[in-house]
Amino acid sequence: MxxxxxxxxxxxxxxxxxxxxxxxxxxxxxxxxxxxxxxxxxxxxxxxxxxxxxxxxxxxxxxxxxxxxxxxxxxxxxxxxxxxxxxxxxxxxxxxxxxxxxxxxxxxxxxxxxxxxxxxxxxxxxxxxxxxxxxxxxxxxxxxxxxxxxxxxxxxxxxxxxxxxxxxxxxxxxxxxxxxxxxxxxxxxxxxIYGRENPGLRPTNALGLDWPDSGPSRRVVVELLRAADVGIVDVVASTSVPLDEPPWPPPSSVIRSSMHTRLRQASERALRKRLRFAHQGPAGEVLFELAEESTGTQQLLGLAIEAAEVLSSxxxxxxxxxxxxxxxxxxxxxxxxxxxxxxxxxxxxxxxxxxxxxxxxxxxxxxxxxxxxxxxxxxxxxxxxxxxxxxxxxxxxxxxxxxxxxxxxxxxxxxxxxxxxxxxxxxxxxxxxxxxxx
CATH class of the missing domain: 3.40.50.300 (P-loop containing nucleotide triphosphate hydrolases)
Structure with a gap:
């Protein structure tokens, strides 16, 4: 400290x-x-x-x-x-x-x-x-x-x-x-040290967010979102592969084993968490994409995720x-x-x-x-x-x-x-x- x-x-x-x-x-x-x-x-x-x-x-x-x-x-x-x-x-x-x-x-x-x-x-x-x-x-x-x-x-x-x-x-x-x-x-x-010199999300797309893996960290994020009264009652995270990701595995006749290994590692790193946000409506919960949330909510989310990580680790x-x-x-x-x-x-x-x-x-x-x-x-x-x-x-x-x-x-x-x-x-x-x- x-x-x-x-x-x-x-x-x-x-x-x-x-x-x-x-x-x-x-x-x-x-x-x-x-x-x-x-x-x-x-x-x-x-x-x-x-x-x-x-x-x-x-x-x-x-x-x-x-x-x-x-x-x-x-x-x-x-x-x-x-x-x-x-x-x-x-x-x-x-x-x-x-x-x-x-x-x-x-x-x-x-x-x-x-x-x-x-x-x-x-x-x-x-x-x-x-x-x-x-x-x-x-x-x-x-x-x-x-x-x-x-x-x-x-x-x-x-x-x-x-x-x-x-x-x-x-x-x-x-x-x-x-x-x-x-x-x-x-x-x-x-x-x-985690520094945020410019408030906001880093990065701004839903596939780039480092969603916490631990349960306590996720609870901190959801708790802050609920406390903000922005209408979000829960966050749903799913693993997605970007659309421009090449098919796996690549043909063995084209790529040698060493290159094969490096591409596999790159492919695993490319996996990202797709986040969607549950809002409570009259007929039940409705999921929204990150781009559909307000700028203020996106800024709050980025700050909450980093705060949860710091508190956890x-x-x-x-x-x-x-x-x-x-x-x-x-x-x-x-x-x-x-x-x-x-x-x-x-x-x-x-x-x-x-x-x-x-x-x-x-x-x-x-x-x-x-x-x-x-x-x-x-x-x-x-x-x-x-x-x-x-x-x-x-x-x-x-x-x-x-x-x-x-x-x-x-x-x-x-x-x-x-x-x-x-x-x-x-x-x-x-x-x-x-x-x-x-």
Whole structure:
């Protein structure tokens, strides 16, 4: 699970920021090490989406820098562009993780030339142990690092523009113990991040949906659809083969056995779930195709399927502008699924951005988001974004109308609307119209 995320010099963020998921208010005999839900609120262009983009950028480099980045061409990054110094300074990204009860800290700094620094520490018995430290192409290893000889050989073939963590993951096919080493555990955490920067279905056709195989995951999807009151009472999934799929098996006189095997594997991968949606009518249930459902229902379905997968398998789900897909009551329902120990036994996490101040309020006197689950972004006069938590304002547990206080600007992170500029713009438009008709 994610304990904190720090980053600097990325898009609208110039200085280092920290999204800290450590609970500010601990309760119980064994308090959880991290909150399960974080909501980030702020005005348009204040940096909400850029915060998620920074984590997405870090994930992309971890998973693919050894393949996508060409040596000698540098790293394509997005530093803060409003000062000339930032264009040359490195961008920093650091995560603190709890993996199987052990804290891990992994981070790197990249500039226009490549990887400037990279490091990984873990804390067995709560004492820091170095796994590796890297400065450009120079490495230092921890004394107790397992598989050290293998790691040294991998470091020799790691490009200056590739992360060592990304490269070492490609060589994780040794003894079983090798995959339990810190590099592979951290890599798997990044692999299990589910990101939705643009609300909607991916892909948009019924044959491409990854319908959950497990019963509990399917129940989560159907429960969210029913809670949405979109008229769907059930989902019927059947296996279908695309019409353009070649007949099977192919003639043996045309295709050799090796090609025969590859085509068979491709054919099996081509099998997709065809989803149809049951609506209750006066004469009974009627099945509808996905294309016949509204755009909002399709967006909800895509989000529900991913949420069910994350809750089932564990991981971190990041959703940008969650209010573009869900009604506030549905968002509250989804938040509740992640907050609940019963529906989220694997401690999956949900990080989302939103403009919807209703999510700062209550439903049936119950808070949708707890005090340490709320964060804000704001942009200063220099165009640099800042990320800060609601806990900075020491909010009271009960009796504080956070929705109203947010809209009144007590927490900042709201747009500075100028009535005068709006009136001037309308007056100028009327003048143009009058001149055009005269």
């Amino acid at each position: 994610l304990l904190s995320f720090r980053f600097a010099n990325h898009r609208s963020f110039r200085d280092e920021q920290q999204l800290n998921l450590t609970p500010a208010y601990r309760s119980g005999d064994e308090p959880e090490p991290a909150v399960r839900v974080v909501g980030i609120f702020g005005a348009n262009a204040s940096g909400k989406s850029n915060c998620l983009h920074a984590l997405s950028f870090m994930r992309r480099l971890v998973l693919s820098s050894d393949r996508e980045v060409e040596p000698g061409l540098g790293i394509v990054r997005e530093p803060f562009r409003l000062t000339t110094d930032s264009l040359e300074e490195p961008s920093h990204y650091v995560v603190d993780l709890n993996l199987n009860g052990v804290r891990h800290t992994y981070g790197f700094a990249v500039d226009n030339d490549g990887v400037a620094e990279e490091w990984l520490y873990h804390y067995p018995r709560k004492r820091r142990r170095r796994v590796f430290e890297r400065t450009r192409d120079s490495y230092a290893w921890g004394e107790d690092t397992g598989q050290r000889i293998l790691l040294e050989r991998i470091a020799e073939v790691t490009a200056s523009t590739a992360l060592f963590l990304s490269t070492v993951a490609r060589f994780g096919h040794g003894p079983p113990a090798a995959t339990d080493e810190p590099p592979h555990g951290v890599y798997r955490w990044f692999r299990d 564990g991981g971190t789900m990041c959703v940008d502008e969650i209010d573009a897909s869900l009604h506030p009551l549905l968002t509250a329902k989804l938040v509740g699924l992640f907050q609940s120990v019963a529906s989220n036994p694997r401690h999956s996490q949900l990080i989302f951005t939103s403009h919807d101040a209703a999510l700062l309020g209550t439903i049936d006197t119950e808070e949708i988001l707890r005090r340490d689950e709320i964060w804000f972004t704001e942009k200063d006069a220099d165009g640099a974004s800042t990320l800060y938590p609601l806990t900075d304002f020491k909010p009271r547990k009960d009796g504080e109308n956070r929705q109203r206080r947010y809209l009144n600007g007590n927490y900042g992170a709201v747009p500075d609307l100028s009535t005068y500029l709006f009136e001037q713009a309308l007056a100028a438009r009327r003048q143009v119209d009058d001149e055009a008709t005269s």
